[in-house]
Amino acid sequence: MALTYADLLEVDLGKLGTAVSDWKKSVDALKTAAESARKGMRAKSDAARWAGVNASVTREFVTKTTKEISDLHSEASSIHSLLSDGHTELVALQKKIRVAVQQEAPGLGVRVEDIGGGKVRCYFAHVRGDTDERTQEERDSKQELEDRINRLVAHASEIDSSLARALAKSHGGDKHNAGHRSYESLDDAQAERAAELAKLGPEMSDKQYMELNSIMKFNARDADFSTDFYKSLGGPKEALEFYGRMSLDGTMGDNKERLALTRQLQRNMGLALASATDPDNRSHLPASWSGEFRKLGTQRVELNPHSGMSAYGYQLLGGILRYGNYDARFINPIAEHVVQLHKKDPDRFMANRPVGASDLDWGFNPSGKSGAGYDPLTGVLEGLGHSPEAAKKFFTDPATAYREDGTVDKKATLDFKSYFDELNRNDFEWPPDSLAHAGSDEAKHARDVGPNALGHALEAATTGSAWDADPPALHRDEETWKIMEKVIGRYNVASEDGLPHEAMKDSLARMGAAYIDDLNYSIMDWGGTGDELGRGRIFGESGDGSKRASFGQWEARNFMMLVAADEDGYQTLSAAHQVYSASGLASLEDNRDDGLAFAHNAAKVNGILDESRSHGIREEFKDDETAVIMEENKQAEWRKTLMTGVLTAGVAGGTALVLGPAAGVVATTVIPVVMESGASTISTAYGNHTMEYLQDNEYKNDPRALRDVQELERVGERGAWSPVRNYAIAIGMTQAEQLALNPEIEQSYLAGKSAISSNEKVSA
Template sequence: MTHLTFDDLYHVSLASLGSAADDWKEMVDQLETLATDARDGMVKQSEAARWAGVNADVTRPFVRKTGKEFGDAHAEAKAIWAMLRDAHKELAALQSALKQAVDIDAKHKFIQVTGLSDGTVSCVYLHRRDTNDVQTQAQLDYKDRLESRINKLIAQADDIDKSTAHALKTIHGGNSHDFGHAKYDSLDDAQSARAVQLARKSLAKYRDGDELSITELAELKRLFAQNSKDREFAVDFYKALGPKDALRFQAQIALDASAEGDKTQFKLAHSIQTSMGEALATATRPPTGKDDPNSAFREDRDYLGKAWQTELRRVGRAPLSFERKNARVEIRGYQVLGTLLRHGSYDKSFLTPVAEDMVTFERKQRWAWPGPHNSYAGLGVDRFGLNLDKDGGPGWDPMTGLLEGLSHSPEASTEFFNGSTGEGEHDGLKKISNLDYFLGDKDGKGTREWAYGAAGIKVSDTENFGKEALGHALESATSGRPYDSDAPAKNHTQEQADIFDSVVKRVAANPELFKGDGELAPIAGSLGNMSAEYMHDIQRVYAGGDDSGYIKDTGAQPDLSDYQDKYKLNKFLKTTAEDPEAYATITRAQEAVTSETLRNAIDNLGPNEDLGDAAETAVIPGARVEGNTAQGRADAIAAADDSVKKAEEYNDSLEAGDGWLGRFTDLGIGVIDNVPVAGDAAGWVIEDLREAILNHKAQSPEDAAQEVQENRDAYLVAEREKRAQEAKQSFYDSAARAGLDIHSDSVKGAATRVYNASYNANAVEKS
C-alpha cells in the first residue's frame, strides 16, 4: 500500500482540493433544490392523483423511486462535500505545521530535512564553517524531537488521505446507477464508522476462530491514535458498539496479542488499548456547560450519558467468556474496563460511580475477579493477560487499572476517597469509607485483599503494582493534579487536605503496615510525595501555627494541630522516611520550604523585629522534620539485612532526584518578597538547595552502617550537629543576599541562635 510522503505533503497545492469542496457545495445546494421540488411537487402530485390500473401499479411506484433518488443524490453529494471539506481543512493545517517545522524551526537551527524513500524524513545538522560540527546532547535531542514531530505530521496526513479515500469509495458504493449509500456528516463520522466496522469484523471473526489481519489492526491503530481525543469520533464509536461489544472487542485483541507473542501484533494492540482508554475518557466527559442534569443537549452525539454509563456498569459486573486454541477464559466486564481506565483523564461524573460500583461488587462477591482458566497454562506464555502495558500486571485485578485511572483524574480521586460504599438501597453492606477499604480501619484491620492469580492465589508482583497504583491515586486525591504531572501546585481544597490528614493518622496508627515488608509498604514512595506536597502545612504544624506569616499559604490545611496530632505526624514522617525514595523527596521539600521561609523572615523583617527571633522561628519547623526523617533513616539502616546497601540506597535517592529541585521552585517555593525567583536568583536558589540536599548523604555508607549498628544515638547526634551547622550557614547565605553585614554582631548572634535552635529542635522525642 502506498503512503503519503514528505514531498507529497510539503509540495502539493491544496487549492484544487479546496475548489473541489466548493464545487461540491454548489452541487449540494442545487440537488437540495431538486430533491425538495421532487418531494413537494412530483411525488405529492403522484400520491394525490386518482390513478388506477397501470398508472397506480407502475407509474406511482416509479415516481416515488425517482423522488427518492433525488433525495439520495442530495445526501450522497452532501457526504462527499463533507469529506472534501474536512480533508482540505485538516491537510491544510498539517501542511502549514510542516512548513513551520521545516522552513522556520529547522532552518533557524541549521538543520536539513530530507525526505526518505519510505515517506518519512531524516534530519541532520548542516556543516558550518564557524563551528567544529560537534553538537551538544541538547542539540541532538532537539533534532530528534523535530524529526519525530515532522514524521508524526506526515503520518497524520497519510491517515487523513486514506480515510478520505475509503469514505468516498463507501459513499459512492458499488452500483454506479444507484444513489443512497453511506452518509457521513464529517470526516470524523467516516473514521468512526470505519473503526466500528473493523471492530465488528473482529468480533465476527473471533466467533469463527479467526482475527483481524495485521493490516487491519494497523488501520485501527491509526484511526484511534489520530482521533482518541476527538469527541465526535469517540462518542460515535462507543455509542455504535455499545458497552458489551466494546469491552469484548478490547478483551479479544488484548488476549490474542499477549497469548500469541507476535511483536508487531502486540505493539498495535497496545496502542489501540491506550487510545481506546483515552477515547472513553473523551466520550464520557460532559461537554462544557452541559454537565447540568437539567440542561438539554444531544446526549447521543455529544456525550455518553447516564443510559450508556448505566449499561456499562451492568456489563462490568457480568461475565464474559472467551475461547481460543482449546483454552477458555472467563472474566468480568470490569476486568476489561480496568485496562482502559489506565489511560486518559476521566470526569468525576463518570469515574466515581464506576469506582464505587466496582468496590461494592467486590465487597459482595469474594473472588469477584477470576484469573485465567488453567488450560491456558499450556500455552507457555509469559505475559498473557488483559493489560498490555509494561507495568501494572496482567490485568486480572481491575482495581489496579481503576486506581491508575483515578491517579490521572484528580477530581474523581478526591471525590472517591472522601466517599464510601455500603448502606445502599439493595446492597446489604455495612457502610465503609473508601479510604478505610483500601488502607484499613484505625486499627489497621480490614485492608483490601490484593491481586489474585488462578484459583485465588496471590501474585506478589501484581499485588505490588496495585498497591503502587493506590499510592498514585492518593497523590492525585491530595494534590488536585495527576500524580505524574509537572504542573505547578494548586492551593489545596478542604477535601484534599482531609484525605492527607486521614492518611497521616492511619500510617501513624499502624506503621508496620507501611514499612519494610508491610502489607502496604509499596505506597511509601507516594507517602513521600504527599509529604512534599504538604510540607508547608507540616512545617506550620511544627511552628504551632504561623503567626509570623513566614510560611507560604497553600490553601486548606489538614487538621494536625493538637499535641496528639503532632505525635502522629512524627510517627508518620519516621515511618515514611524508612523508604529511601520517600526520605529523599521529603528532604528536598523540607530544604526548599525552610530556605524559602528563612528568606521570607529576613527579607520581611520589620523595624521592631529581632533578627535572631525571626531566624529561629523560620528554621525550627524544618529541623523538626529533619529530626524525624533522620530517625526513620537510622531505623531502616539498622533493620536492613545489608545495612551498607541500605545506606547506599539513601545516597542514591538523594542524588537521583535533581528534577525535584526545579519542580519545587516551579511550585512557588523559590519566592522572594512574593515575587517568583528567576534568572541568576533562580540559579543560586537551586544550587543552594542541591548542596544542602547532598549534605544529607552519608559520606561513607560503610561507616554510616557501622555507626548505626553500634551506637544509633551517637549517629543521630552527629546528624544533628551536621544539620545545625548547615542551618547556620544557610542563614549566613540568606543574610548576605539580603544585604546584611554578616560580620556584624547582630548577624553573628542570630547565626548562633539559629544553630542552637536547629540542634535542639532536631532532637525530637523517640517513638
C-alpha cells in the same frame, strides 16, 4: 501513499479550502434543485390522472429523476462535510508543525530531517567552535520536539487516509448512479471504519490492527467518535467481549508485535470509554451503560465458545478502566460495587485464574503494569488514579450500598465509614493478581499491585491530577487538602494502624512533595516560637485561595519521618523542599524579617528530613556499620549534587519553580519535574569511584579523605544554608551579617535533627 512530513509542512491547503467553498455552493444549488424536483414535477406527477403505458413510464421517470437529484444532494453534502472537517484539522496540524519546525527548532539549535516513512529526526546542528556538549535538558527538549513532530505527521496521515477512504465510499465510483454512503462528519467515517475493523476481532491482520489503533489514537478523546464506536460494537456486553478476545489474543505466546498492538488498543479503548461515558459531552452513551456494566460485572462473559474460556465482566472492564479520565457518575458506582464485592469475598475473582498457566502474561491487562488483570479492584483503582475528580469524590462522598447485580440497595448498611477507611486498613486483604506459581520469584510481589494502585488513586485524589500525568500538574482545593490530612493521619511513624505497604511509599512521597508548602507551614510553629498571624503572612493563602490550614506540627513531622526514612522518599521530599525553599525565599526579598523566619523554618525541615533518612539507614543496615557510613555518605553526596545541580539550574536559571509563599502554593507543574531531574542526577552523582575512595581511605587517617568526609557530613548544614546564602546576598546582607546568620540557620537545622534523634515522643 502515506502523507509525509514534507507534504504537511509545504502543501497549500488553500486549494483544499477553495474546494470546500465550491462544494458548499454545489450543495446549496442541489438542495434547491432537489426541493424543486420534489415539490414541482414529482408533486405534479403524483397528482396527475394519467393512464396507459405513457403514464406509468413518465411517472417512473419523474420519480427516478427526483431521487437522483436528492441523491446528488446527499452525496455533495457528504463530500462537503468530509472535506470541511479534513481541511479544518489539517490546517490546525500544519500550523502546529510549522511553529515547531520554523520557531521552536531554531530556538533549540536543532534541525529537522525527513527520514522517510512519515518520520523525522531532530539533531543539533554543529556550529564552528562549538564543543557540541549538550545538557540533559537540551537533549530532552530535542527528543520531545522530535516526538511531537512525528505525532503531528502521523495524525495528519491518518486524517488524509480516512478522508480518501470516506470520499471513495461517498462517491461510490459509479458516475451514472449518485448517492452511496453519506457522512455528516469525518468522525462518522472514522467510527464506521473502526467498527468494520473491530468486527474482525482477533482475525485482524497486524496491518489492519495498526490501522484501527491509528484511527482510535487520534480520536479516542473525541466524544462523537468514541460514542459512535462503542455503539457500533453493539452494547456493554459486546464491548467487553471484543476487548476480552483481543486481550487474550495479544497476551498469548511471545508475539511482541501483537502484544504491542494490543497494549495500544487497551489504552485507546480506555480513553474512548472515558469520553463516551462523560454525560457532560454533547455525544455520550446512555447512563444505563454504567448499570449494565455493574450487572455484567459478576456474570460470566463467554470469549471462546470452543474452549469454554470465559471471564467475569468486571475482569474485562477492569482492563479498560486502567486508562482514561472518567466521570465520577460513571466510574464511582462501579468502584463502590467492586470494593463491596471484594469485602464479601476477597478471592472471588482470583478463583477464575487459569490453573498451571505457563504464560504469565496471559490475561486481561496487556499493559504488563499492575497485575495480570484478574483482579478488578486493581483496575478500578488505577482508573481512579487517572480520574482526579472521581477519586476525590470516591474518598469523601458517603458510600452507597449495592446488591449483587449492581443495583442500589437503599435498605442495606455498610460496616465501614468510608472507602478511605476500608482500603487503608492495615489488615486489608489484597489479592495476588498474578499467574505466578506460589513460591516463585515472580510470586513475591503478587500482592503489591493492589496497594500500588491504591497509592495512585490517593495521588489523584490529593493532587487533583492523574498520578502519571505528563506534564504533571497540581489542582488542589479544600477537598484534596482534607484527603491529604487523612493520608498524613493514617501514614506516619506514630500511626496505630501500622506502616504502609512498601508499594505505596513512592506515592506517599510524591503526595508529600505536592504539599511541601503545607508541611513547611505546619512545622513553622514548632516549639511555640511563631504566631498564627505571622505564619499566615509568611506562607500566604493555600492553593485554592482559602486561608491556609495546618496538618499539625507533630503530624507533619511524623509523616515526613516515615517517608524520608527510605532513600527514594527522602530524595523526593528533599528535592521538592530545596526548590520550594529557594523560590520561597526569592519571593520574600522585600520583607527581611519574614524571609529569615521562613529560612529558619526551612532549615528545621531540612534537619527533619536528613535525620529521618539517617534513622532509616541505621535501621536498614543496623548490623553493618560500614554500610551505614557508606549510605550516609551517599546521602550527603546526593544533597550536594542537588544543591549545585537541580537548584542552580532551576532557580538561578530563572524558572518559576514555586510561586512565592506570599502568592500561595507550590507551582502547578514543576516540582515533580524537578524531582525527576533530581533522580536522574542521583544515579550519576556518586559514581563507584567516589564511594570506593571514601571506603578505602576513610579509616587510614588520610588527611584529604578525612576532610572530604567531614565536608560530606556537614553537607546537611550546607544544604540548609545554600538557599539562605543566596537570599542573604539578594537582600544586601554584609559579609559580617552573613557570617553571623550562618550559625543561627545551623542551629535551626540541628533543632530539626534533634527533635528526631533525641527520640522525643512522636505525638503531640
